[in-house]
Amino acid sequence: YLAEHERKMQLTKEEFKNRLKRKLNDYYEEDIDTASTSELFAAISAIVRDGYAPQWRRTRIAETKQKEKQVYYFSIEFLPGTLLKSNLLNLGWLKTVREALSDLGLDLDKIAEYEPDMALGNGGLGRLAAAFMDSLASTGYTGNGNGIRYKYGLFKQKFVNGYQRELPNDWLKKEGHWEVRRESKSVLVRFGGKVNMVEDNGWLIPQYEGERVVRAVPYDVAVVGYQDGLTNTLRLWDAEIPPEEELNYPTISDRRRVEDLTSILYPDDSNYEGRLLRLKQEYFFVSAGLQSILDYYITKLGNKNFAQLSDYVAVHINDTHPAMAIAELMRLLVDEHRVDWDTAWNITQKVMSYTNHTIMAEAMEKWDVNMMSELLPRIMQIITEIDRRYCEGLKGRVSDAVIDRTRIIKNGQVQMAHLAIIGSHSVNGVAALHTQLLETEVLKDFYNLYPERFNNKTNGITLRRWLQIANPELSDLLDQTIGKEWRSDSNKMLNFEKYYHDTKVLNQLHEIKLDNKKKLAKFVKEQTGIEIDPTAIFDVQVKRMHAYKRQTLKLLHILKLYQDLKARIDHPKRVIIFGAKAAPSYVFAKQIIKVINETANMINNDPDIHGKLKVVFLENYNVSLAEKIIPAADISEQISTTTKEASGTSNMKLMANGALTVATMDGANIEIKDAVGEENIFTFGLNKDQVYKYYAEKSYHPRKMYEEDPVMKKAVDALIDGTVPNCSSEGQALVNNFLSDNEQFLVLADFEAYLKAQEKVEQTWAQKRIWQQMSLVNIAHSERFDSDKTIERYAQDIWHLKKLKIEKVD
Numbered sequence: 153y154l155a156e157h158e159r160k161m162q163l164t165k166e167e168f169k170n171r172l173k174r175k176l177n178d179y180y181e182e183d184i185d186t187a188s189t190s191e192l193f194a195a196i197s198a199i200v201r202d203g204y205a206p207q208w209r210r211t212r213i214a215e216t217k218q219k220e221k222q223v224y225y226f227s228i229e230f231l232p233g234t235l236l237k238s239n240l241l242n243l244g245w246l247k248t249v250r251e252a253l254s255d256l257g258l259d260l261d262k263i264a265e266y267e268p269d270m271a272l273g274n275g276g277l278g279r280l281a282a283a284f285m286d287s288l289a290s291t292g293y294t295g296n297g298n299g300i301r302y303k304y305g306l307f308k309q310k311f312v313n314g315y316q317r318e319l320p321n322d323w324l325k326k327e328g329h330w331e332v333r334r335e336s337k338s339v340l341v342r343f344g345g346k347v348n349m350v351e352d353n354g355w356l357i358p359q360y361e362g363e364r365v366v367r368a369v370p371y372d373v374a375v376v377g378y379q380d381g382l383t384n385t386l387r388l389w390d391a392e393i394p395p396e397e398e399l400n401y402p403t404i405s406d407r408r409r410v411e412d413l414t415s416i417l418y419p420d421d422s423n424y425e426g427r428l429l430r431l432k433q434e435y436f437f438v439s440a441g442l443q444s445i446l447d448y449y450i451t452k453l454g455n456k457n458f459a460q461l462s463d464y465v466a467v468h469i470n471d472t473h474p475a476m477a478i479a480e481l482m483r484l485l486v487d488e489h490r491v492d493w494d495t496a497w498n499i500t501q502k503v504m505s506y507t508n509h510t511i512m513a514e515a516m517e518k519w520d521v522n523m524m525s526e527l528l529p530r531i532m533q534i535i536t537e538i539d540r541r542y543c544e545g546l547k548g549r550v551s552d553a554v555i556d557r558t559r560i561i562k563n564g565q566v567q568m569a570h571l572a573i574i575g576s577h578s579v580n581g582v583a584a585l586h587t588q589l590l591e592t593e594v595l596k597d598f599y600n601l602y603p604e605r606f607n608n609k610t611n612g613i614t615l616r617r618w619l620q621i622a623n624p625e626l627s628d629l630l631d632q633t634i635g636k637e638w639r640s641d642s643n644k645m646l647n648f649e650k651y652y653h654d655t656k657v658l659n660q661l662h663e664i665k666l667d668n669k670k671k672l673a674k675f676v677k678e679q680t681g682i683e684i685d686p687t688a689i690f691d692v693q694v695k696r697m698h699a700y701k702r703q704t705l706k707l708l709h710i711l712k713l714y715q716d717l718k719a720r721i722d723h724p725k726r727v728i729i730f731g732a733k734a735a736p737s738y739v740f741a742k743q744i745i746k747v748i749n750e751t752a753n754m755i756n757n758d759p760d761i762h763g764k765l766k767v768v769f770l771e772n773y774n775v776s777l778a779e780k781i782i783p784a785a786d787i788s789e790q791i792s793t794t795t796k797e798a799s800g801t802s803n804m805k806l807m808a809n810g811a812l813t814v815a816t817m818d819g820a821n822i823e824i825k826d827a828v829g830e831e832n833i834f835t836f837g838l839n840k841d842q843v844y845k846y847y848a849e850k851s852y853h854p855r856k857m858y859e860e861d862p863v864m865k866k867a868v869d870a871l872i873d874g875t876v877p878n879c880s881s882e883g884q885a886l887v888n889n890f891l892s893d894n895e896q897f898l899v900l901a902d903f904e905a906y907l908k909a910q911e912k913v914e915q916t917w918a919q920k921r922i923w924q925q926m927s928l929v930n931i932a933h934s935e936r937f938d939s940d941k942t943i944e945r946y947a948q949d950i951w952h953l954k955k956l957k958i959e960k961v962d
């Protein structure tokens with residue numbers, strides 16, 4: 153074990169080498185030159201765990217001693233990616249370990265490749281939760297993550313014949329886990345059965361009959377803060393059969409049902425399906441999390457007065473998936489701890505806060521009342537009572553129509569967003585436009601009722617991962633120009649603008665980008681066999697596959713470029729790079745993948761094109777792949793239908809790495825434009841009023857646009873006239889969609905403007921110096937989207953946290 157003072161002692165290369173030798177010997181009886189990559193990974197990760205253990209303990213001790221308020225971030229998804237390099241970076245060990253390994257003839261990056269991504273999330277929402285965990289620890293707030301330890305992470309994507317195939321992601325099979333099983337902190341979660349309310353000393357308490365009891369066992373993952381930050385905990389729950397209940401699970405299928413609870417992450421992004429297992433998952437981690445919070449409050453803080461709970465505890469609900477936390481906290485307070493309803497409701501509202509991540513109707517969770525009554529009878533009673541009191545409280549004060557529109561239970565369904573808003577003191581959107589749309593459109597009734605609850609918290613990203621880890625060359629350039637302080641104080645990045653006219657720095661920027669593009673080209677060659685030219689424009693769209701994100705608009709642009717090149721109309725060399733998973737049940741998204749793959753195949757093998765255009769669709773886009781692609785991007789495609797992308801976060805990552813953005817005025821793109829100025833971004837497309845006008849007037853007639861614009865018609869027709877081979881039914885599906893008056897995402901309406909924006913891209917590309925200057929401005933201003941700053945705003949405005957002070961040891 154390590155002595156207390158060792159953390160402070162800077163790890164030397166020699167000391168690291170000694171520890172590595174010892175670990176390899178102890179674990180595997182191997183030496184450095186005989187150990188396999190997996191053994192090296194396991195040994196190094198063990199050294200890292202020893203490295204953060206003292207700070208993890210100190211953080212726990214300081215928490216219970218100082219009793220500062222803590223936030224519990226409840227999220228059904230956490231998407232941290234790999235942890236080895238980020239833990240090394242945050243410990244201040246990255247450079248030393250890299251050099252020590254290199255002395256030994258080993259490559260840290262190769263060893264780090266062994267680690268499977270912790271992919272317990274789909275996309276933006278899960279990645280944001282992981283960034284917030286990192287930022288809470290790094291800024292000194294005690295933040296706890298609460299989620300599910302899925303046995304299988306998000307599926308692995310393969311392409312077979314251009315079609316997406318899904319493979320299981322059995323991430324726990326590999327060695328060197330970061331998690332610690334904490335059996336002593338297990339709690340019981342109850343499902344099903346019947347409830348009877350019986351009187352006990354004048355108190356109505358529930359008696360359960362025939363319910364199933366599941367044991368929730370936490371696995372804790374350390375969240376290592378940067379440098380002198382805290383080491384916080386991400387607590388992920390696994391479901392097991394309680395030892396004392398073994399007899400109640402006689403058959404294999406009974407047992408299987410318990411395992412199933414935490415077996416898979418639902419692979420849906422922005423789409424909701426009312427599946428029973430999903431409802432079980434939601435209640436499972438919510439109940440376990442809240443029970444462990446109250447246990448801590450009572451035993452560790454020695455507090456029995458729940459009226460003060462909100463002075464010590466904030467629970468954050470990440471989208472509606474954990475919204476049952478509101479009913480479950482009521483249940484625990486009223487039934488288990490005998491707090492009267494009004495007091496309990498007061499406490500609950502003060503404790504809870506909620507983030508909305510979408511305005512799309514199909515993503516809004518609604519659970520069937522009958523399903524919920526059967527699975528969670530007491531919770532359903534409590535929600536019914538919350539709803540009854542909500543309606544009663546408003547009766548006569550507002551119109552019946554407003555009550556009807558905003559109540560929780562309607563048409564036999566529980567509206568989870570309504571529960572989340574009614575039970576919280578804070579409701580936030582994730583970018584300025586998104587919050588504005590919540591207030592004026594989607595949630596306007598609620599905004600009129602409770603304007604003080606609404607606030608904006610524009611998303612952020614962790615620059616540590618997206619610059620320091622993913623782009624060390626650019627990070628070194630920042631060090632050499634503006635000094636190293638930007639690494640802990642991102643405001644300093646603004647000083648990079650001072651180099652706007654510095655030819656040497658502009659050239660260095662160019663060289664670094666070229667270098668990153670060469671590395672990606674090598675990777676692309678290995679993965680796909682496709683040769684790409686590092687001097688071409690690398691045009692990147694990486695995000696989930698979804699109609700509203702409009703990868704189809706990019707596809708039409710590709711077809712137009714291809715047709716031009718065939719007709720000997722010249723364009724600068726371009727490589728279009730896609731990364732995108734489709735939800736397995738999302739037929740249209742899968743059709744888009746097939747069509748893009750066939751288009752890529754056609755173009756990449758057409759000798760007429762002379763390699764002027766390449767299309768690369770990389771398989772299995774995830775955090776690790778993002779770390780390879782993003783530093784190599786020249787262009788960032790952020791082309792969602794205005795009003796549909798709540799924020800977006802890949803836009804921020806790409807900007808930080810010097811890519812120039814082609815953007816609709818949607819989500820956080822607007823704030824990127826505000827930060828860099830109109831002249832440093834390529835904007836295009838319908839604005840929000842034009843989009844809403846189409847919807848309100850039902851005046852969208854794309855077929856007319858198609859008939860009247862020969863360029864558009866030619867690009868669209870390529871999908872059905874045999875130009876793009878091997879996908880006639882999928883191509884037809886896309887065209888039918890484009891031409892329908894019901895097409896919600898207005899792809900053709902933005903086509904012409906998009907081409908114009910891309911022409912501007914080409915003109916700018918020809919002016920290398922201007923391009924580098926724009927890139928420099930984008931890098932400098934990415935400081936605005938540092939998730940450390942976002943988390944400071946949550947901590948101050950919503951959670952009311954103070955920073956924890958850890959006694960320095962020397």
Ligand code: 26Q
Pocket residue numbers: 274275276277278280418420421422423424425430509510515517582611797798799800801819
């Ligand atoms: C709900 C019910 C049942 C099954 C699945 C779901 C489900 C799962 C995931 C619904 C939605 C999601 C994910 C949503 C998401 O990632 N939204 C994105 O959040 C980002 C962070 O705020 C934003 O930047 C993106 O704009 C938003 O699309």
